[in-house]
Amino acid sequence: MFKFKDQTDLIEALATQAWVVIPEFLKAEQVLQLRTQALSQYAAGRFKPAAVGQGSRQAVHADIRRDAVLWLEDHETGVASEFLNWLADLRLALNQALFLGLVETELHFAVYPSGGFYRKHIDNFRGSSARLITVILYLNQAWQPQEGGELRLYLDDRTLDIAPEPGKLVLFLSERFEHEVLPTQQERLSLTGWLRRRS
Numbered sequence: 107m108f109k110f111k112d113q114t115d116l117i118e119a120l121a122t123q124a125w126v127v128i129p130e131f132l133k134a135e136q137v138l139q140l141r142t143q144a145l146s147q148y149a150a151g152r153f154k155p156a157a158v159g160q161g162s163r164q165a166v167h168a169d170i171r172r173d174a175v176l177w178l179e180d181h182e183t184g185v186a187s188e189f190l191n192w193l194a195d196l197r198l199a200l201n202q203a204l205f206l207g208l209v210e211t212e213l214h215f216a217v218y219p220s221g222g223f224y225r226k227h228i229d230n231f232r233g234s235s236a237r238l239i240t241v242i243l244y245l246n247q248a249w250q251p252q253e254g255g256e257l258r259l260y261l262d263d264r265t266l267d268i269a270p271e272p273g274k275l276v277l278f279l280s281e282r283f284e285h286e287v288l289p290t291q292q293e294r295l296s297l298t299g300w301l302r303r304r305s
């Protein structure tokens with residue numbers, strides 16, 4: 107049902123390169139289903155302005171990130187549940203191949219309004235390295251270069267700009283690369299999550 111039912115190549119790429127991009131991981135109708143689910147919840151006011159930091163240090167900083175998020179539940183249906191199952195399989199396969207000790211997945215929808223961005227950061231809270239693998243799935247309908255909103259990964263020797271095109275899946279080692287979301291000219295929708303080990 108998803109491209110990469112066999113996750114071997116993906117795990118190999120993560121192990122050697124520490125990042126992977128899979129264009130059109132989702133089919134158009136799968137993107138549409140998740141998109142519709144996210145946008146109806148967004149319209150119903152269920153998203154919260156995304157915060158930075160954790161615990162008593164957690165706060166909304168509109169100068170650092172300007173998106174709104176909604177965490178997924180355990181009892182999702184449809185494509186959301188299929189994707190959660192796919193991630194659970196990936197987590198187990200990664201544990202077997204690379205002994206990563208991943209124990210859980212967290213996943214949220216994110217909406218960046220026009221003008222939204224997320225400044226350069228690393229995906230872990232101070233003093234924690236529970237998030238091992240970052241997973242991002244783009245739920246936009248179409249994306250033109252002039253709309254901006256690229257994910258910029260700071261690789262060891264260069265930067266890599268990834269356009270948030272419909273159904274594209276991105277994975278990378280959370281602590282390995284600083285990254286940012288460049289200002290978007292268009293509402294930008296994604297499903298973002300982390301495969302975690304015990305904190």
Ligand SMILES: O=C(O)CCC(=O)C(=O)O
Nearest residue numbers: 224229242257287296298
């Ligand atoms: O949406 C993206 O491309 C990246 C989002 C991100 O870096 C994050 O939520 O930590």
Ligand SMILES: [Fe+2]
Nearest residue numbers: 227228229285
């Ligand atoms: Fe991030």
